[in-house]
Amino acid sequence: MSGLYDDQLLDELLRGTQSLVGEWGLSDQTEVRLLTISENMTCLAYDPTQDKQLILRVHRPGYHTREEIQSELLWINDLRQQEIVDTPKPIATQAGTAIASFSTNNEIRDVVAFSFMSGKEPSTDSELINGFQQLGSISAKLHNHSQNWVRPVTFVRKTWNFDTMLGASPLWGDWRAAAGLTDSGRQTIEEACLIIRHQLEAYGMGDRRFGLVHADLRLANLLVDGNRLGVIDFDDCGLSWFMYDFAAAISFIEDDPLVASLQSAWIQGYRDHRPLSAVDEAMFPTFILLRRVLLTAWLASHSETPTAQELGTEFTAVTVNMAAQYISSHQ
Structure with missing residues (x-):
């Protein structure tokens, strides 16, 4: 991907x-x-003449x-029309288009606007x-909607x-470009990835297990305001395993002692609205490590971002440790 986010x-x-x-008035x-x-x-645009603010995503x-x-x-x-989830409203331009754009460094930058959500x-x-x-x-609720929604052609x-x-x-x-990854660490993750692939192939991609998901329900994409839990940033939504959404939810805190309790709570809430089998539940460790290695790859390919600079080589080391534990659990 082109364009590093330097000053x-x-x-x-x-x-x-x-x-x-002006496109949004x-x-x-x-x-x-x-x-x-x-x-x-992501930017906040505030117009003092109207006391109006929008979120602009470049x-x-x-x-x-x-x-x-x-x-x-x-x-x-x-999702908003069906009242499935509290999420900001996409705001069309005054011309009625969903996307505006500008050019810089001979590249087109697409921009979309959303209503501001507190929290x-x-x-x-x-x-x-x-x-x-x-x-x-x-x-x-998202997964139920996903399974039943007739997507436009x-x-x-x-x-x-x-x-x-x-x-x-x-x-x-490529996760192999991760900061601080040693040869032994690479071999450990390679071995874990072989097991992950086998587990996913055995689990399959049936329509009760695989469909349109948010794919990035991490804490940074949740907004709490009183009893309301808002969800933002559907930028990574796509077709994947439904249980992957839990793994994404614990992004960057996979080794936190709270995770076991978070998993139990998530499953309890999930089963209030949609069946979740013992086979689904047994796949959680696989999806958690899948997501963790994916994040390791993202940090390597987005080294200019504040997140990558903050986490550094320690994140890679924990990924290797998690991979080793995963291998041990499948022996």
Whole structure:
């Protein structure tokens, strides 16, 4: 993927985003400020003349096509219409288009807008257990909708299976490029990946197990406000195993002592709305490690992001330890 998020590029992207605010009816006094950098750049646009604020997401080029972005927004709109989940509303431009764009460094940057949603990211303490029961319920409702929704013929999203995650052409890069990975660590993860592949092939991709999922329900994409648990950022939604959504939910905290309790709470909430078999439950360790190795690959291919710089080589070391434990559990 092109374009590292250095300071110069960030300044250019902010200026480009600023130039588009009129597309959504915001005045030239609108302030655009950076919120986060991950796959994309997310900004808050505030217009003091209207006391109005929008979230603007600036897409990284070379990842999603316009058709994929439009498909994400179609799913969000249907989820909102059916009141499946609390999530921000996609905001069309005044011309009625879903996507605006600007050009910088000879690259087109697609930009989409969402309504502002209040709340804060859940904290990793004992209160998170109750939140995960609620998240399990939300996940089940999402999966029920996914299984029953007749997708438009124009709908297209990426497929998250073993090959696109950890195979020959991984969407998020090669985990073998991870910071601090030793030869022995690489061999350990390679061995674990062989087991993961075998487990996934045996589990299968039937329509009760595999479908359209959020695919990134991590804490950073949840907003708590009182009793409401909001879900944001469907940017990675695609076709994958339903149980993968739990693994994504514990991204970056897989080794936290709370995980066993979080898993139990999530399963309890899930079963309130959708069946979950013992076979499904037995696959959790496989999906957790699948996601962990995928994140290791993402950090390697997105080394300029604050997340990658903060986690460094320690994240790789924990991934290797998790892989070794996974191998031991399958001997």
